Structures are given as structure tokens and as C-alpha cells.
Amino acid sequence: MLRSMLFLPGNTPGIIINGEILGADAVILDLEDAVAPTEKDSARVLSRNAIKYMGFGACQVIVRINGIDTPYWQKDLDAIIPVKPDFIMPPKVSCAQDVEAVDQYITALEEKCGFEKNTIKLIPLIETALGIENAFAIAASSKRIAGIFLGGEDLTADLHCKRTKEGHEIQYARCRMVCAARAAGVEVFDTPFTDVNDDEGIYTDAQYAKSLGFSGKSAISPRHVQAINEVFSPSLKDIDYAYEVMEAIRIGKSQGKGAVALRGKMIDAPIVARAQQTIDMAKALGLGREE
Amino acid sequence: MKKIIRSATAGTLESSDALVTVAPHENGVVIEVDSVVQKQFGEEIFRAVEETLRALEVKDARVSVVDRGALDCVIRARVETAVLRGEEDA
Amino acid sequence: MAGKLVKSIREAIQLAGLKDGMSISFHHHLRNGDYTLNLVMHEIAALGVKELTLNASSLFDTHAELEEHIENRVVTKINTNYMSSGLGRRISEGLMEAPVSFRTHGGRPRDIQLGITPIDVAFIAAPTADCAGNCSGKFGPSACGSLGYAFPDAMYAKKVIVITDNLVDYPLKGWSIPEIYVDYVVRVDAIGNPQGIVSGTTKITRDPVGLIMAQTAVKVIKHSGLLKDGFSFQTGAGGASLAAASYLKNVMLQENIRGSFASGGITGYLVDMLEAGCFESLMDVQCFDLKAVESIRKNPAHQEISAMQYASPAAKSAVVDNLDVVILGATEIDTDFNVNVHTDSSGYIMGGSGGHSDTAAGAKLSMIIAPLFRARLPIVTDHVSCISTPGRDIDVLVTQRGVAVNPKNQELMLRLKDAGLNVMDIQQLKAVAERITGKPGHLTRGERKVAEVIYRDGTVIDSIYSV
Numbered sequence: 091m092l093r094s095m096l097f098l099p100g101n102t103p104g105i106i107i108n109g110e111i112l113g114a115d116a117v118i119l120d121l122e123d124a125v126a127p128t129e130k131d132s133a134r135v136l137s138r139n140a141i142k143y144m145g146f147g148a149c150q151v152i153v154r155i156n157g158i159d160t161p162y163w164q165k166d167l168d169a170i171i172p173v174k175p176d177f178i179m180p181p182k183v184s185c186a187q188d189v190e191a192v193d194q195y196i197t198a199l200e201e202k203c204g205f206e207k208n209t210i211k212l213i214p215l216i217e218t219a220l221g222i223e224n225a226f227a228i229a230a231s232s233k234r235i236a237g238i239f240l241g242g243e244d245l246t247a248d249l250h251c252k253r254t255k256e257g258h259e260i261q262y263a264r265c266r267m268v269c270a271a272r273a274a275g276v277e278v279f280d281t282p283f284t285d286v287n288d289d290e291g292i293y294t295d296a297q298y299a300k301s302l303g304f305s306g307k308s309a310i311s312p313r314h315v316q317a318i319n320e321v322f323s324p325s326l327k328d329i330d331y332a333y334e335v336m337e338a339i340r341i342g343k344s345q346g347k348g349a350v351a352l353r354g355k356m357i358d359a360p361i362v363a364r365a366q367q368t369i370d371m372a373k374a375l376g377l378g379r380e381e
Numbered sequence: 382m383k384k385i386i387r388s389a390t391a392g393t394l395e396s397s398d399a400l401v402t403v404a405p406h407e408n409g410v411v412i413e414v415d416s417v418v419q420k421q422f423g424e425e426i427f428r429a430v431e432e433t434l435r436a437l438e439v440k441d442a443r444v445s446v447v448d449r450g451a452l453d454c455v456i457r458a459r460v461e462t463a464v465l466r467g468e469e470d471a
Numbered sequence: 472m473a474g475k476l477v478k479s480i481r482e483a484i485q486l487a488g489l490k491d492g493m494s495i496s497f498h499h500h501l502r503n504g505d506y507t508l509n510l511v512m513h514e515i516a517a518l519g520v521k522e523l524t525l526n527a528s529s530l531f532d533t534h535a536e537l538e539e540h541i542e543n544r545v546v547t548k549i550n551t552n553y554m555s556s557g558l559g560r561r562i563s564e565g566l567m568e569a570p571v572s573f574r575t576h577g578g579r580p581r582d583i584q585l586g587i588t589p590i591d592v593a594f595i596a597a598p599t600a601d602c603a604g605n606c607s608g609k610f611g612p613s614a615c616g617s618l619g620y621a622f623p624d625a626m627y628a629k630k631v632i633v634i635t636d637n638l639v640d641y642p643l644k645g646w647s648i649p650e651i652y653v654d655y656v657v658r659v660d661a662i663g664n665p666q667g668i669v670s671g672t673t674k675i676t677r678d679p680v681g682l683i684m685a686q687t688a689v690k691v692i693k694h695s696g697l698l699k700d701g702f703s704f705q706t707g708a709g710g711a712s713l714a715a716a717s718y719l720k721n722v723m724l725q726e727n728i729r730g731s732f733a734s735g736g737i738t739g740y741l742v743d744m745l746e747a748g749c750f751e752s753l754m755d756v757q758c759f760d761l762k763a764v765e766s767i768r769k770n771p772a773h774q775e776i777s778a779m780q781y782a783s784p785a786a787k788s789a790v791v792d793n794l795d796v797v798i799l800g801a802t803e804i805d806t807d808f809n810v811n812v813h814t815d816s817s818g819y820i821m822g823g824s825g826g827h828s829d830t831a832a833g834a835k836l837s838m839i840i841a842p843l844f845r846a847r848l849p850i851v852t853d854h855v856s857c858i859s860t861p862g863r864d865i866d867v868l869v870t871q872r873g874v875a876v877n878p879k880n881q882e883l884m885l886r887l888k889d890a891g892l893n894v895m896d897i898q899q900l901k902a903v904a905e906r907i908t909g910k911p912g913h914l915t916r917g918e919r920k921v922a923e924v925i926y927r928d929g930t931v932i933d934s935i936y937s938v
Contacts, residue, residue, distance in 0.1 A: 103455040104397035104846075107907070108680050111871045131465060132391050136458040143454035144907065312679035316686075397846050418847050420817060421911035450846020453909055 093322035099124035217241030225270035237277030389467030416448035499529035504667025559820030577782025593628035604653025611637030616758025622777030676710025685714035782829035791833030808862030849904035
């Protein structure tokens, strides 16, 4: 489950060593924007060692490599794949071919390391206008794709508009991303909220992303993690309702009823599916009632 | 075997990091460690440098570590990066 | 009355009859902005007086000139409650023959009152005073708020000299220390540098680890059973402790809990809590920022207390004994919950108890909040290098990777486990740290005893050795 994903600069040991206790479901070790071109070598060795020797506890590990238009990405993968991160995040993915290049390179490394094929999943970062238009093709391009990730900052630069707190300018991109991901059967993650001092704004932004259908959201500040987790966790009310739905279905079945109603509303297949999702998530989080 | 042909550094002097410098040297390895946790971890740091050099097949080098309380895996990373930066181009 | 006002510090010292071997005292409300101690010591040295005992409630890096006076044997003995790292390092290197005696903020007034550490001449840096010696910290260009630690000096010293840079007409309105204790008054250009006295604002930490610990600290308080109407609280001015205060405020407001008081060194965060109705009163022995100074000046519910009322075991009752919860720091804590706040990881002196052991002894719940490791050094050890506060007075350790409850407090342990907090045995917590950092080698201590730690009841609980 990936509600919150926290970016950590890949060359800063003081921040990395406490990455696992900041509450995020996943950490994103960043070898790209957070690392100066002269320190790319240093960051990949440090991040590799951090994963290999220290680990990140219960957090899943994502590594954001450098873009395939740079001379760094293959070396990044050479260093990182052998220590088996959960996910690789290639940035600036604009089309299915971009994924293929990374996919093939990882396949070769997996073979070399003796890992089963497709052990390491991909979360492509889509942050160009072309990438948004190709979102479905990207999401469906490989068995490795676990989800797609919206990058609002670079996208707005590409769109020739200003990134705002309200985010009207990325409205279309957000909706398109969610639709593409769901159509391809993968998860979809929202761009970080960038005002680290706005403790209210993060709630509004995360709630909005959730309302559109996003699975989770990234953070550039640990201060945003708790809000994201709260928003993307089912509420106790949701959980109670989900159990009620399942109970109503069970009773309906035992009585041989074809259609079941709860609180005067017909329970159809999508409602049952959503209830099951809520219960699964609540169980994973240790929330709500005992069965 | 790798040969250090130029002086090179890696890392920083920030807390939890270390600044590692490698330089060419004849006849073996010379390691200097200056650490804020010298008393508690001086020997471990020395050993981490030695092991990293051995793993990288560096036989001759002068290595100096100015440590600000870096974890073992950080020391090893900084040594490796400094070696990569100072070695003969393959 | 007018005869009290003298022209210079030197004249006051002479009139007070300071002689070789006597004891002099200072208080530390001007903190690292204090000029007074250096001004006075300079005059004393010039007068050729030697072998003095210096009794200062705390010593800061701004007092580095003391090194010279120690070398010249003007000062041959120090009693203090806290010493910052500048002078602390030199003491640890063996600067003085006689070991420094560290007390607590409660132990110092106790020993002054009981005549164990008598004071011949007390110097009181007063941000405002009149010519008779009525004085206050609340007004003037060097305003520092409370003068709490200066009270025992004023009350029990044989001679009391008030030094001020804001001399006002008699009678000063709103005095803290009254003229009845004061022998001489001196006006100087400046008693301190306002920038070093109080920070403009004390800020909560931005360090994410500190914020995580602060959140956990508030969960501990919330589930301790103590957070209810009438709640009393103290916390230090460290970043994580302040963050805890600000989270605690939210919880108290949400749950509509009206506390009784907050005490100790007061910051703007506690003032905010007072003004928001979280507490009925602040019991202030020292102000840490401008907001606290302004509040103690204007708000009658924000009250100045003396060091005796704050923490003295010789007082008939003291504020610390009425505390529910105190949040404290540590440089080390051992598996018996003994805490070190005197020495750093290399064994150098860099602090002191202050009110640490007093509040820990008094409060129902004494919480240590500290990162599980600093850079590469684990905070939990087998034996602390110096016992500042005994483990029997500590209830719980909060770190970013887990909470350890002292087994003596089974009720708290059950409550925190029930609340779903990550409660671990302290040995386990130590192992978690060492898995990340490696196992540190032991420090070898020097030959010479450079300081002794005197617990608030007067017993020596540990010694500090040279490095």
C-alpha cells in the first residue's frame, strides 16, 4: 500500500538515515533533481549502500533515477538494481518507448543478479505534456508498471503556465492520469504539495487528489506525510459502512436474494468491490473493527 | 587492480557524513582517520576504509577521512566514490 | 537610603569588604548576553583579591574570561548548576585544582539557605532598579523578565550589590527583589547585550525527527491519564520540547482541557498556551524569549517565582512537587534510566542539571525526549558517563524509533501499550540503535576529578573526571 511517498535527497546521509521513521509508506531516494550533476556518482553509491546495509524498515523503497536523456541512468541502474529496491522511478517518461528502454536494461540486470524477472517494479514519473497525452500507453507498456506518478512542477513548465497552490492548471493532467491508470489496472500517485509551511493546504490538496481517484500522494517534506496518510486511509465511518455492506451481502446470499439493499439503496457490484478494497486497506493498517 | 592517479575527494563535512580524500601513494595503503567519534568508533572507521579499499582492489593509496559521525555504510560509500574519482580511467 | 548608590563597581566591592577567600555569587538571567560577571571579575582582579569561591547559578561562553581569573587564582572554586561548553572544556582539561561543584536549581538555594554554601557578596544584575535597590527584570533596555534565581542570593548573602543600567526614581513600581536585602546600588552603561539575553523568538524545530518525537511525547502525555483539568506541565526550550508544547496545546484545546499551570523557564509557546486558556497561570523562574518577557510584564497570571519556590527541597513546598508532567532532554541515558546532561560524548563538560533532577524528582511523569542516536552515537548506553539525574526519577524515554518505560512504572507501561504506542524494553531500544550505528567503544576517563555532581538533597551522586 502506497498512500504516502517521501522524497529523500540521495546524497544526504543525515536525512537518509532517519528516512524510515518519518511515517511514509515509501521513501523515494532521489538521484535526479536533488543531486547536483557533479555528485551523481556519489549519490548512487551512497543510496546503494543505504539500501544494502541499513535498509528502510517497513518502508518500501523507490529510487528515482536520472532521465534516459542523461548519461547517468544506466549507471544508476547498474548500482541500484543489485540491492533490489521495490521500485524504480524513471523521470520524464513521455511515451511507452521510454519505459521499454528502462525495462530492457533492468531485465538484463535482473538476469545477471539471478533475480526472477519483473521483481523490480516501475513507477514512471509523467511530467511532460506529451507524457500526459500518452499516459495510458505508458501505464500499459510493461508488466513492471505498478503505477504512474504525476509530476506537476516540470509539467507546468512544459505547459507554459505557472504552478499554483490551487492547481487548476494541472486539473486536466490529474484527471487524465487517473483515468489512464485505472484503465490499465495500475495505481496512480499525485504530485507533491510544495508549500512546506502550509499545514492546512496539504490536507485540502490531498483530499482533492483522493476525490479524483488517486491512490496516494508524494511529499517533499516529512511534515506532509501525516496529512497524506490520514487522507488516503479509510475513515472509521467508511470502514463501518464497508462491513455493513459485506454483512448485508452475506445475509442476502443466505436468504437466496438476488438483489440486496442497505439503508434503502441497492448494493451493486461496484459498491461491494469498493467495500472490499476499504476492508483490505483497513486490515493492512490495523484500523477499524475485528471480524 | 586499481591505481589511484590523482587526488580526489568525496562526501561533505555535514553531520552524519564524512569527507574522504584519496591520493596517489607508493608501497601500500596509508589511512588517516579524524573523527568526532574517534574514541568510540575510530577502529571501526579504519577497518571500513581498509575493507573498502581491498574490495576495490586498491593496493596503493593515501586515504584521509574527516568524519562527522557517519554510519559505516556512509564511510564505505564515500571511500568508494573517492576511489572511483581518483582512479585511472578504465 | 541615598547612601546605597555608589559610583562604581569597584567602590561597591570595597565597601562590601570583599577579601581573599570569600564567596561571591551571580545569577544567569542575562544568559549569554551577560556583561556583569565579567565587569565585576575584572574589578576584583584589579583589586588583587584572590582565592574566591564563585557561586553562579549558570555559566555561559560569554564568561570565558574566567579562565584567566582561574589561572591567576582570583577564583579557586566554582559552584554552579550549569556550564556551557567553552569553559566546560577547559575545566575538563584540568584547569582548576578544586573540582567544580555542580548543583541543581533547587539544590543551590537549599545549600545557600542552609549555610552550606554561604555567600559573602552577591552581585545582582538588575535590568531596572531604584537607588534603594528595589529591582526588577521586567523593565529596561536589558529586560530579561523573571529574576527567580537571584532571590536566594539577595536573601541570604551577607552583602548584596545591585548593578543596573536603568536607574529609576524611588520607588520602582512592580519590583521583584525589595530594598530590604540590598546594600549597594551601582549604575553602569550596560549590564548585558539584549541580543544574547533573550532570543527574539524561540522557534520550534524544523527537524523532522524532532517533530516525530514531539508527536510521540504528546501521545504519551495524552494516554498517561494525567492530561485532565488541573494539569500541570513543564518543558525545556529545546526545539523538540517546544514542538511538543505546541502539539500539546492543540490536544488541550480540542479536548477542552483546562490545566492549572506551566512552570520553569518560560517561552512564547507557553505564553500562547496561557492566553489560549490551556493554563490558569505560568510560574516563571526565567524567561527565554521576548514574548515571555512581555507577558510577565503585562499578564498578572504570568507570575515570577524564586528559585526556592521553584525547586528547593528546603522550601516548605515547591512548584516542582506539584508538577504532573515534565519533558526533559539527555545527552545519554543508560539501561537503568540514569540520565547524563553534564558531559558530551567525549567526556567534556557541556551543561549541567539546571532544573533537570528537581523536576524529575517532583513530577508524576518525567519524560526524556532524545533522538535514539546523534550522528553515530547511540543515546542509550550501559552506564552513563555521568549521572546527572538518577534513573529512579525517570518514567519514560521517547525516541524517534520507540518508547521505553521504566519498569518501576508498570501502570504507565500498560497504558502506553494499550494506546498502541511502540513500547520497547530499553535494552531493545539500545539494540535497535546499535544495529544502525555499530557498538561504540568505551571512553577511558582521566585520572583527575574535575567536578562533582551534588544531588538536590546534598549527596554527591557522581564525579566527572578529566579528559
